Amino acid sequence: MKKLVLTAALLVAACNQGATTASSTAAAPQGVMEQTLAQSQEMQPVAALTALNHYQAAHADSTPRCTEVRESAARGIIPSDVTDGSIYKPFAGDLVFAIQCGPRLTTVPPDPHQHWLVVMAPGAPDVTVISCADAHGNDQCSYRIPRGSAAGTSTATSTAPTHS
DSSP, X not given: OHHHHHHHHHHHHHHHHHHHHHHHHHXXXXXXXXXXXXXXXXXXXXXXXXXXXXXXXXXXXXXXXXXXXXXXXXXXXXXTTBOTXXXXXGGTTSEEEEEEESOOOTTSOOOGGGEEXXXXXXXXXXXXXXXXXXXXXXXXXXXXXXXXXXXXXXXEOOSSOEEO
16 A cells, blocks of 8 residues: 555656646746745855855865854845945845854854855856955954945945844
8 A cells, every 4th residue: 555655646746747847947047146036035044155165165265164153144135326345335236145154152252254245146157255354354244234325325234134
């Protein structure tokens, strides 16, 4: 009886697989940004962390390695009116995540050298990874994305959720 049920389940799966594959192939996401946006909001920071780990494995110069995640936060799609001089400015229109690596201890301050931006550009097959630490060891990746407006400079945050 178990073999009959298993065989029937496999046949149903095989019959449905062809139809699913044909429809999903036609609407397949084109780049890593589109693939990430097609995922649930809860899984998007996980995809960014996975991309960071793959990037660091392929690029020996991206150190220190992220061996422990302290926070993973979605910055969302960067608006076009980011102020000049901001680390976010070159990435207008791109999907960006900030990943803070390091120990998850309140007694240990976050290290800017372990803070990374994972940038996903529309249609791009790979991510761009940027260190948040500047030459002096300061963190350039503020939680608030600085934006300019006609009435002056203001700051705004992304509407994307933050996941830890």
